Amino acid sequence: MKPTIVKREPVVDEALDQCEARLTEEQIEKVVNEVIDKETGGRLWTYVNTCIHCGLCAEACHWFLSNDRDVSYAPVTKVKDTIWVLLEKKGKVDGAFIKRCSEIAHTECNLCRRCGMYCPFGIDIAYMLLVVRRICAKLGMVPLYLQDTVHSHAATMNQMWVKPDEWIDTLQWQEEEGQGFVPSARLPLEKEGADIMYSVIGPEPKFLAQLLGNITVIMKVAGLDWTMPATAGWDNSNMAMYSGDFEIMARVERLHHETAQRLKVKRIVMGECGHAFRGAEYDGPTWMGWMKPPIPIVHAISFYYDLIKSGKIKIAKKAKGPITVQDPCNVVRNGGLGDKLRYIMNAVCEDFVDVTPNNRYNYCCNAGGGVINVGPPWKKKRVQGNRIKAEQFKRTGAHTIVTPCHNCHSGIEDIVDFYKLGMHVKFFSDILIEAMEIPEHLKPKEE
């Protein structure tokens, strides 16, 4: 096999550098073989043996397309340069090689699975790169900011080092904010037997608290019986799933699902996040041995679809002007919610302009899969690695992009900024809260 020509601007990530200096070849060999022998099965070998090196998957990857078709970014190259070598050499590689594995798997692939749709054999490149991440995680080779986020999950059971009192205090504050729109709105804490447990991702209480105020209003207007936990277990996000630390991933998911069971709810409704859906719906339950979540989990897109379709929420004034959307891979390509997303977008926007390609075929935002969480050192490469997303949005002529996923939201804000698109980035609930009808009897009384 010819070596790949790799041209990259150097990036300093202390954690990777220090790990490279620390790792011994014995450690590496042991962990690589442990993971391959005990944690993977026929699937990995089938994928590796089936690939005919045709390169069709390259056309799918935003990294490849945005970097002037640089082959080093092609999906097949990413596995050729990582897992293939690890298998072939039976783990006899050095620290520098493992570092490159982490750079590829953690910072140059979003596990978005677009490439799998273009491969004639449906080879799941993302799965193989997750195996690479697993090996890296067990060796401690994880980019600094991603590892820090995973440590936050491990210590606090949430992504953002939010302490227990800060969480509850924020909910009580946002309940009051919600009461500004609808005085009788309530954010019920720890209400056993409620119909719905609402869960969010760590950044909501930390940076985007208004979303909690929004949901307080939406739940009241829709007349739903809901609750939020006042304990850990409220965060449905999971960066440990993406670093490759599956034990912490499972601990976080277990707590989230057991919190719903403790509260005796019928379903978990989650806020607008893609990867959190993946973790709570598939990866977490699978590791725990649950065929599906013990308490069903409903993504915000499905939830809003049901509320609007059933008339529980009515739209009073649609948002004006051209508005477009991002399809979060984890809930659209891999979760099938693209049509529902278009239904709700059309319901709240006067002029919804779709993107091309769209729905299951849409490009990834390039933030997901933990790639935005590797932090500032890698930001430039990330935004440059999604030029085609910027071009795609530009073609819509929209003034606003709706992103029903937190990572998409942050990643797209960076792209809008870098490529000077001059567009706003909003969550669906931001648009909904402005567009929905608040029934007369729920409105604040005029003084």
Next chain:
Amino acid sequence: MSNIESWDWESKEKMLADTAEWKDRFEDVWEPYISSDGEKIASIIKIGEGEFNICVNGNTWEEPFEKMWYSRFSPDGRLTALISKDAEWTMAVDGVALEETYEYIWDTKFSADGKTIVAIVKQDGVYGMLVNGKVWECPVKLESIASHAISPDGNTVAAIAQTVPLGQADLDGFLKGTWSVVVNGKPWNDNFVGIYGLAISNDGKKVAAEYRAAICEYGIVVNGNPWIEKFGCTWEPVFHPDKSDEIIVPVRQAGQWFLAKNGRIVWDKGFFSLLYQTYSPDGNNIAVAVAPQFGKWTVAVNGQPWSVTFGECVQKPCFSPDGRKVAVIAKDSGKWLLVVDGAVLGEGYDNIWQPVFSPDGDKVICKVEKNGKYAVAVNGEIRGKNYEALWNPVISPDGTRAMICGVESGRYYRKVVSLSNI
């Protein structure tokens, strides 16, 4: 449950409050809680802008507060709530707020007899445990408290706490250990990468927890001393009911889960998943929730799985008082099921609460939910009427009667029925 003998087991039915009428009296009425003896029902009520109170059997506390939440009865019947006045937080017990106030207070817990009431508090950025109105003295400044536990007699209060400050993105600092366990204000000597699953022995003498040794390495630490054995993963430890030197814990090895006792694997069988290990009251038997294969859940008693499996999950098993029977709530095809010794009793429900056995183990009673209404089910079959709200039935100490507390048409009833009649 404290003083269960002295509860009123004679009055057949008492209508203690008309909660429907509360809704006319107050701006908002929150979900109700009842005292363990069923004599009192209480809801937080909103009486105006920034003015809350609590209504107990129709009477409010003398003083309203700016904010209130987490109203809970102690097992000895005192009503607690977390309240805020002048923008400071504290706990109020039976209407009287503690003098000391805090930046924040949460997670109230009680000893089994109700005599000890604890909660976590934060003041000036320092975290601590409030035990019967006094914050414990701790030589170390606690950066956070993740959770806490209290011994049945209330004499031992333990907390999982961050004992070492940690800078932003300080990976090395984190791996050196910033978490420990603090028992009655005294931290363990060592700090750990992570601490989970806190447990206290019934005699209050031992405190155990899971600890994380490295990225993928876990073990159990007891009174500050780690087991030598380490595992790929662990779940929370459980003490033997009488022997505080016996601990069982699920451990993961080579991709399978086993049950370990004091560090050694006890059953030769490994499982895809293993959770909720439970001792029988005499400590002679152990039941656990297991998945022998992916997506197939059951209960294993002393290592022997039942032959029946369930597709979605099983919860924590519970033994009959004599330890001969095991009941568990399982989920299959979207329905919750009551399962006793491997047999499904009755039909499936939308929800089932933790079952209780009669003393002879013949009857299993629980609260169930069907089509938005609640009822009491005996051996899985609904008996008696539907309620708008219902609490889990309690069986009298002599095992002849059950107390059933519920709300019908807004009215709160406490009923005592003969076990042979339901």
